[in-house]
Amino acid sequence: MTSSAVAAQVRRASLQRTGVDVRSAVFQGLLALCLLFSLTVLVVLLVDVLLRGLPVFAARGADFLTSEVVSQPDRAGVVQGIQGSVLVVLIVAVTAIPIGLMTAIYLEEYAPDNRLTRFISVNIRNLAGVPSIVYGLLGLALFVGTFRGLGIGTGGNGRIVLAGGLTMATLVLPIMIITASEALRAVPNAIREAGYGVGASKWQVTRKLVLPSAVPGILTGVVLSLSRALGETAPLILAGAVLGSYSSGDKDFVEQLFGAYTALPMVIFGWTKESAPEFRELAAAGIIVLLAVTLLANAVAVYFRNRFERSW
Amino acid sequence: MMTTATPPSPAAETSPKRHMDIRIETRSRTGDEPATRPAPVIQMEDVSCWYGDFRAIRDISLDIRTNAITALIGPSGCGKSTLLRAINRMNDLVPGARLTGKVLYHGEDLYGPRVDAVEVRRRIGMVFQKPNPFPKSIYDNVAFGPRVNGVRGDMDELVESSLRRAALWDEVKDKLKQSGMALSGGQQQRLCIARAIAVEPDVILMDEPCSALDPRATLQIEELMIELKENYTIIIVTHNMQQAARASEETVFLTMGEERAGFMVEKGPTSEIFTNPKNQLTEDYVSGRFG
Ligand SMILES: Nc1ncnc2c1ncn2[C@@H]1O[C@H](COP(=O)(O)OP(=O)(O)OP(=O)(O)O)[C@@H](O)[C@H]1O
Ligand SMILES: [Mg+2]
Numbered sequence: 001m002t003s004s005a006v007a008a009q010v011r012r013a014s015l016q017r018t019g020v021d022v023r024s025a026v027f028q029g030l031l032a033l034c035l036l037f038s039l040t041v042l043v044v045l046l047v048d049v050l051l052r053g054l055p056v057f058a059a060r061g062a063d064f065l066t067s068e069v070v071s072q073p074d075r076a077g078v079v080q081g082i083q084g085s086v087l088v089v090l091i092v093a094v095t096a097i098p099i100g101l102m103t104a105i106y107l108e109e110y111a112p113d114n115r116l117t118r119f120i121s122v123n124i125r126n127l128a129g130v131p132s133i134v135y136g137l138l139g140l141a142l143f144v145g146t147f148r149g150l151g152i153g154t155g156g157n158g159r160i161v162l163a164g165g166l167t168m169a170t171l172v173l174p175i176m177i178i179t180a181s182e183a184l185r186a187v188p189n190a191i192r193e194a195g196y197g198v199g200a201s202k203w204q205v206t207r208k209l210v211l212p213s214a215v216p217g218i219l220t221g222v223v224l225s226l227s228r229a230l231g232e233t234a235p236l237i238l239a240g241a242v243l244g245s246y247s248s249g250d251k252d253f254v255e256q257l258f259g260a261y262t263a264l265p266m267v268i269f270g271w272t273k274e275s276a277p278e279f280r281e282l283a284a285a286g287i288i289v290l291l292a293v294t295l296l297a298n299a300v301a302v303y304f305r306n307r308f309e310r311s312w
Numbered sequence: 313m314m315t316t317a318t319p320p321s322p323a324a325e326t327s328p329k330r331h332m333d334i335r336i337e338t339r340s341r342t343g344d345e346p347a348t349r350p351a352p353v354i355q356m357e358d359v360s361c362w363y364g365d366f367r368a369i370r371d372i373s374l375d376i377r378t379n380a381i382t383a384l385i386g387p388s389g390c391g392k393s394t395l396l397r398a399i400n401r402m403n404d405l406v407p408g409a410r411l412t413g414k415v416l417y418h419g420e421d422l423y424g425p426r427v428d429a430v431e432v433r434r435r436i437g438m439v440f441q442k443p444n445p446f447p448k449s450i451y452d453n454v455a456f457g458p459r460v461n462g463v464r465g466d467m468d469e470l471v472e473s474s475l476r477r478a479a480l481w482d483e484v485k486d487k488l489k490q491s492g493m494a495l496s497g498g499q500q501q502r503l504c505i506a507r508a509i510a511v512e513p514d515v516i517l518m519d520e521p522c523s524a525l526d527p528r529a530t531l532q533i534e535e536l537m538i539e540l541k542e543n544y545t546i547i548i549v550t551h552n553m554q555q556a557a558r559a560s561e562e563t564v565f566l567t568m569g570e571e572r573a574g575f576m577v578e579k580g581p582t583s584e585i586f587t588n589p590k591n592q593l594t595e596d597y598v599s600g601r602f603g
Binding site: 112191193194195198199200201209212213 | 400402405407430431433434435437438439440442444445446447456457460461504507508510511
């Protein structure tokens with residue numbers, strides 16, 4: 001055999017795989033297992049909820065959505081919960097989202113990069129990690145307290161949906177600021193310089209170049225904020241949402257706005273504490289409604305995010 | 313000369329009268345120079361730039377000739393970009409950057425207390441090393457500058473004429489609504505040039521505009537520069553000695569000292585710098601003997 005033939009054989013042998021790469025296979029298997037585990041948990045939860053909740057809809061249909069949170073399981077519904085949750089989300093949407101976005105714009109685009117700015121940024125991150133019950137305490141002292149002082153609410157107790165909504169707004173504000181800041185920081189500096197290079201002012205660069213490029217990331221922050229506001233329960237317990245059955249009677253919308261309120265997670269939580277087994281099913285049905293509302297809110301934000309999706 | 317070179321724009325009409333007075337005064341002062349030498353557009357006097365405590369360029373004094381192409385050459389890190397960005401106050405945007413000395417534009421101190429950096433950048437445009445079109449359509453890329461500067465009138469015509477002057481019109485006239493980012497690198501750079509000239513600047517700064525381009529696109533840009541110099545003053549940073557030799561009238565050679573602060577070694581007509589430099593450092597650099 002000539003030496004070049006030997007070389008060719010060696011080359012072929014080394015190019016052809018011999019045996020299995022055990023470590024790589026094991027690692028890949030482990031990753032798949034983790035995925036499977038999280039998926040299983042999710043699917044089990046969902047199936048369990050659907051199995052128990054769907055019969056309620058089958059039996060009562062839309063009646064469940066339009067009935068009040070009363071103590072008789074066969075007549076109880078979630079209408080006040082839906083109203084309360086939708087109002088809380090709206091309040092968060094018109095307060096925390098614009099304030100959070102503008103804070104982020106200030107911190108990222110305008111504030112000088114000094115110790116104070118960095119101190120503030122770090123502490124906003126810390127605030128995002130504060131347990132939600134602490135925000136509940138804040139809401140109780142600040143918002144419920146203020147409205148009580150003003151004599152608003154049932155018997156002037158200050159426990160109105162505005163207090164709950166504002167409490168949720170303070171809770172999601174750090175999340176909104178952080179995600180919007182990150183979205184702004186991800187916009188390449190070359191785009192800003194190009195704008196300044198043709199004589200645009202800081203405001204024009206921010207408004208016409210940076211913000212449009214950051215929209216997808218900002219809307220991710222909106223999705224996170226709204227989902228959080230819909231799902232949190234603990235702060236609302238303190239911020240005056242009604243736990244358990246109550247009737248709004250025939251109060252009109254404005255009267256309800258300044259009267260007792262509740263939210264979907266509160267209703268669900270209330271039902272899970274009841275001893276009668278029928279309430280378990282109601283709770284499951286309530287969870288389905290909550291999931292649907294959350295998905296709907298997110299779908300709107302995702303729709304806008306996809307419309308603005310840009311690449312550079 | 314200057315007033316005919318700068319096409320009238322609304323921004324120029326609204327700028328304070330003060331500018332005009334000083335300009336006239338400056339011209340009469342330099343009036344006793346030979347008529348063949350128009351007053352320089354940019355004059356730098358003892359300019360030093362710092363990034364924090366680090367001095368990037370040291371005591372640079374030079375004049376930039378009107379309606380000519382001036383090339384800035386020198387080793388990497390010697391401060392060519394810094395010098396260029398000092399001219400249109402782009403370094404203002406870098407936190408901690410500062411400048412001493414004077415940068416005069418038609419005799420006006422660009423770093424004077426009441427000077428508006430935004431207006432400076434409109435009059436002294438810039439093309440960057442990496443093509444950086446906005447994530448917008450080709451049309452909007454060109455129209456952005458005029459729009460933010462409040463230009464009224466026929467935008468379609470302005471976009472077309474800017475793209476024509478940048479030698480890009482024929483390639484993009486059927487896809488003006490497409491994203492500027494979807495063009496090739498060379499087309500993107502010409503789009504950036506069109507964007508820069510759309511605001512009718514008087515000086516165009518180019519920081520290695522051809523470093524990402526193939527030889528053909530490079531030649532296209534060079535031809536374009538030579539056409540543009542009829543109406544504009546161009547300052548170009550380049551690492552390509554042939555490019556400097558081919559395209560420029562004047563060449564400025566910078567290098568850096570021990571403490572890494574860049575300084576100017578010499579400046580002169582390009583032909584002299586390349587064939588008969590006064591300084592040994594220049595000769596070593598242009599003949600490729602630089603470390
Ligand atoms: N934003 C900045 N912050 C701090 N230092 C900087 C900054 N920009 C540039 N420098 C420093 O200033 C010096 C000059 O940089 P500059 O970019 O002007 O060099 P250059 O001649 O353009 O180099 P090149 O040919 O590689 O582009 C370098 O030492 C660089 O590290
Ligand atoms: Mg450079």
